[in-house]
Amino acid sequence: METLILIFNILQALLLLYLGSSAVYLFILSIAGQFSIRRPKIVNEKKRRFAVLIPGYKEDAVIVHVAEDAIRQNYPQDLFDVVIIADTYQPATIEAIKKLPVKLIEVSFDKSTKAKALNKAMAQLPGNYYDIALVLDADNLMEADLLSKINDAFSRGYKVVQGHRAAKNTHNTMALLDAISEEINNHLFRKGHRVLGLSSGLIGSGMAFDYNFFKDLMLGIKAIGGFDKEIELKMTKDGVKMEYLEDAYILDEKVSDTKNFSNQRRRWLAAQAVYFTRTIGPATIALITKGNINFFLKSFQQMQPPRVLLLGISWILGLISIILIRDTFTPYWLSLLLCVSISLLISVPRKFWNKQLLAAIAGLPKIFILMALSLMKIKGANKTFIHTEHSAPPTENLKK
DSSP, rough: OOOHHHHHHHHHHHHHHHHHHHHHHHHHHHHTTSSOOOOOOOOOOOOOEEEEEEESSOOTHHHHHHHHTOOOOOGGGEEEEEEEEEESSHHHHHHHTTSSSSEEEEEEEEEHHHHHHHHHHHHSSSSSHHHHHHETTOOOEEEEEHHHHHHHHHTTTTTTEEEEEESSSOHHHHHHHHHHHHHHHHHIIIIIHHHOOOOOOOOOOEEEEEEEHHHHHTTOOOSSHHHHHHOOOOHHHOOOOEEEEEEEEEEEEOSSSSHHHHHHHHHHHHHHHHHHHHHHHHHHHHEEEEEOHHHHHHHHHHOOOOOOOOOOOOOOOHIIIIIIOOOOHHHHHHHHHHHHHHHTTSOGGGGGGGGHHHHHHHHHHHHHHHHHHTTTOOGGGSSSSOOOOOOOOOOOOOOO
């Protein structure tokens, strides 16, 4: 009996160490995110030339509206090109795009990926012509001053910048929860990191790069899913620091149905597992030998459970410990629950603190179950392109 109790306590300690390290990390970032990011002064007033790259696979429902929106920037028209990278679009969609003042590059692959589409497009664009590559998803809308704000960031000396991606639709509970999740991640892994002097996380769209740097970087990227994770791990390994612009908004369509949510999270979880196993060894060595904390933290993040799983597990284990076990670990499980709950609550933007938030909280158990099911289905997900479908969204959040 004593042996069983010992084994049980060892398992509790190991689980507590795993979950607790994630909780403490989130708590530190949630506090840091309450402060402002300190930035260097603008060193020059140069107006740079942009290539706004918009790859998309079967995005006929949204791409024409996105292209029309993208050309309406408060930035010199001769200093940016909107490049639509069309993979498997309908002929009618192609004809509609051709009527717009944008560049159209049609691509087709046996196995489509965003990395392949971007590489194909940049191979066809003129070399040494652009200064900045801005990568968007085919459902993204830019605020009117986005290019100007990114240009200012490059004038401060940065060569990789992540904009503030926010929801353009919150019309049902799932979309609202996805919107809140995005903002929590912005607060923690982008703003919180930058306040602490660390590198911002990337999201996959709303990302801007020195053009030639990005073109060379992408040549080595073969990712099927999670290409943003691969490039941020590679950049942090090489010592490149990424900036975050909290006031530079890109509106993104949030998933609003169970199928797309499960597919998207399954793809993300699979990418996390792959990149953690690939990088944790080299990242630990780089931390010890070179003090490369950014690379180590990016790898460490791939090991962390998604926030909703961490919250749900904390509640489950906390309640079990109080009701059934009541041993020496009970105070630690309660501390874990408190730490995670406070971290997430103070990371939710004030604009979401309304009666809709109560509906979102009531929907958390469903999201927890979907995430748990997605976690059990990640095998092979990183080897197959999983498309998230987009549709013409409600218009309540489309104003800039």
